[in-house]
Amino acid sequence: MKTGRCRCGNRIFFNNHYCLACNATLGRCGPCSALTSFSAIDQSQGCDTCGAATYACTNQVHGVCRSFNAAPNTLCRLCEFTRTTPALSNATNVARWGALEVAKRRLLLQLEELGLPPFVANLNETHPLKFQFIEDSIDSTGRPRRVTTGHKDGLITINLAEADSVHRERVRVQLREPQRTLIGHMRHEVGHYVDWSWASRLAAKDYHRLFGDPLAVDYAAAMGAHYQHGPPADWAQSHVSAYATMHPWEDFAETVNVYLDILAIATTASDVGGRSLDMSPAVDTKQLVSQVLDIVIEVSEYNYDLGLTALLPERLPPAVIEKLAYVHGLRSIKIGPL
Numbered sequence: 605m606k607t608g609r610c611r612c613g614n615r616i617f618f619n620n621h622y623c624l625a626c627n628a629t630l631g632r633c634g635p636c637s638a639l640t641s642f643s644a645i646d647q648s649q650g651c652d653t654c655g656a657a658t659y660a661c662t663n664q665v666h667g668v669c670r671s672f673n674a675a676p677n678t679l680c681r682l683c684e685f686t687r688t689t690p691a692l693s694n695a696t697n698v699a700r701w702g703a704l705e706v707a708k709r710r711l712l713l714q715l716e717e718l719g720l721p722p723f724v725a726n727l728n729e730t731h732p733l734k735f736q737f738i739e740d741s742i743d744s745t746g747r748p749r750r751v752t753t754g755h756k757d758g759l760i761t762i763n764l765a766e767a768d769s770v771h772r773e774r775v776r777v778q779l780r781e782p783q784r785t786l787i788g789h790m791r792h793e794v795g796h797y798v799d800w801s802w803a804s805r806l807a808a809k810d811y812h813r814l815f816g817d818p819l820a821v822d823y824a825a826a827m828g829a830h831y832q833h834g835p836p837a838d839w840a841q842s843h844v845s846a847y848a849t850m851h852p853w854e855d856f857a858e859t860v861n862v863y864l865d866i867l868a869i870a871t872t873a874s875d876v877g878g879r880s881l882d883m884s885p886a887v888d889t890k891q892l893v894s895q896v897l898d899i900v901i902e903v904s905e906y907n908y909d910l911g912l913t914a915l916l917p918e919r920l921p922p923a924v925i926e927k928l929a930y931v932h933g934l935r936s937i938k939i940g941p942l
């Protein structure tokens with residue numbers, strides 16, 4: 605994630621609320637998009653980067669947003685993406701919603717930076733992306749109503765329980781996943797959104813060759829078979845995860861997930877680590893992946909030093925790199941208004 609600068613010169617990280625050097629208020633400026641410090645002016649906050657008078661996003665009262673907008677009593681553009689929030693009657697729900705908002709913001713800022721949907725032409729008008737963060741409940745007849753995390757027609761639903769690290773770890777072990785994180789959920793589900801919103805623009809021939817024809821594989825039957833028999837023994841030769849083998853749609857979403865992981869590492873390595881990495885759409889995918897995997901190997905060693913898990917797989921086979929190249933190529937699609 606890219607960092608910003610406080611008016612005192614101190615570096616600002618995405619998670620900082622106050623400058624540790626000068627105690628200035630920090631946040632994201634709506635008018636100029638910078639991660640910046642603010643100076644109080646009467647009832648408003650003056651952006652120290654662009655000088656605009658700004659006002660706290662209304663979600664700041666819940667502690668789930670750090671944006672400042674051009675007009676008072678408004679939601680910021682990133683909060684506007686959330687259609688449904690959980691019941692805010694208890695502090696646990698608010699804290700879990702906050703954790704989901706942090707992951708959602710990391711996702712949206714990255715998609716914008718890379719020029720991927722929904723930040724393409726007027727795509728967010730024709731195929732709006734929305735999020736709902738809701739919890740399991742009991743309906744009026746006393747039956748449990750379970751919330752399934754997933755994507756449908758532009759709406760990403762995340763079960764609020766996923767923001768509970770104990771729940772997440774239990775499911776991770778059950779499903780034998782190497783990692784289970786909120787940002788991972790966001791990146792996977794937005795992969796389905798890219799698929800849905802851009803389906804007519806994806807190169808179908810290459811999509812079918814690399815991932816398979818999604819309409820030729822019955823989804824429910826594929827899911828049943830996956831959970832009954834597990835993935836093929838040699839799945840790692842051709843897929844980024846065991847789950848990706850279930851269905852072409854899941855393969856595409858898992859590939860987008862890993863592509864965004866790789867680009868996130870490359871962005872941080874460039875901005876914080878001072879490495880010079882070309883992340884432009886024109887760069888060769890193999891070269892970019894190879895540079896990032898060098899970093900992954902190094903950081904994973906730090907993780908092992910402290911008893912943590914690998915950052916990402918340390919090797920990716922040629923078949924997976926070809927799939928990543930397909931996703932990378934989406935950034936070069938030139939389109940006008942949809």
Ligand SMILES: [Zn+2]
Binds near residue numbers: 610612624625
């Ligand atoms: Zn400062």
Ligand SMILES: [Zn+2]
Binds near residue numbers: 635636638655656
């Ligand atoms: Zn500004």
Ligand SMILES: [Zn+2]
Binds near residue numbers: 661663664669680681
């Ligand atoms: Zn906001």
Ligand SMILES: [Zn+2]
Binds near residue numbers: 792793796854857
């Ligand atoms: Zn999925």
